[in-house]
Amino acid sequence: MGRSPCCEKAHTNKGAWTREEDERLVAHVRAHGEGCWRSLPSAAGLLRCGKSCRLRWINYLRPDLKRGNFSRDEDELIVKLHSLLGNKWSLIAARLPGRTDNEIKNYWNTHIRRKLLGRGIDPVTHRPLTDAATGAAAAGRHLLPLQHPQSERSGDGVQLRQQLPGPQG
DNA sequence: AATGTGCGCAACCGCTAAATG
DNA sequence: ACATTTAGCGGTTGCGCACAT
Numbered sequence: 001m002g003r004s005p006c007c008e009k010a011h012t013n014k015g016a017w018t019r020e021e022d023e024r025l026v027a028h029v030r031a032h033g034e035g036c037w038r039s040l041p042s043a044a045g046l047l048r049c050g051k052s053c054r055l056r057w058i059n060y061l062r063p064d065l066k067r068g069n070f071s072r073d074e075d076e077l078i079v080k081l082h083s084l085l086g087n088k089w090s091l092i093a094a095r096l097p098g099r100t101d102n103e104i105k106n107y108w109n110t111h112i113r114r115k116l117l118g119r120g121i122d123p124v125t126h127r128p129l130t131d132a133a134t135g136a137a138a139a140g141r142h143l144l145p146l147q148h149p150q151s152e153r154s155g156d157g158v159q160l161r162q163q164l165p166g167p168q169g
Numbered sequence: 170a171a172t173g174t175g176c177g178c179a180a181c182c183g184c185t186a187a188a189t190g
Numbered sequence: 191a192c193a194t195t196t197a198g199c200g201g202t203t204g205c206g207c208a209c210a211t
């Protein structure tokens with residue numbers, strides 16, 4: 001049958017990573033590369049799920065991460081890309097070197113989304129909010145999810161790449 | 170100074186497409 | 191062709207900190 005299980009269900013740590021765990025993960029990836037996440041935990045001596053290791057590496061430990069505040073250019077680029085791609089954070093992150101999809105997603109939800117709402121712009125459609133929608137947004141209710149036709153999962157925004165700006169730097 | 174509240178970030182959860190036997 | 195697992199993605203949650211009361 002298929003592959004062997006992803007990770008041992010028992011004896012896996014959860015929650016915040018310790019410094020020692022980080023060091024083990026970094027050392028292992030440096031030595032062996034970002035290969036098979038499934039076998040990485042045992043090979044690196046970590047009591048973590050491979051999925052957790054991958055997330056930790058991509059979002060926090062990768063050496064090419066910028067970290068720190070988003071520049072105004074990055075801010076504007078995220079808004080522009082989001083208007084074209086919708087919540088395709090990985091695609092947006094691919095256009096922002098040194099930034100991760102998780103980081104951009106967090107930044108969007110905590111900063112940009114609020115900023116757009118403050119300007120009376122719907123963060124989903126990037127269009128001016130109607131009075132009714134404004135009321136709903138102000139009340140913190142769920143707006144109807146609006147699919148960006150170009151950003152359907154199947155299409156993956158491939159066609160869009162022609163109209164998108166190139167990677168920064 | 171103590172308590173309450175909101176925000177930001179890291180990590181987890183659940184799902185899907187792709188890969189594998 | 192099918193069943194099963196992996197890798198990756200997006201949504202959500204929970205903790206810790208800063209600020210307000």
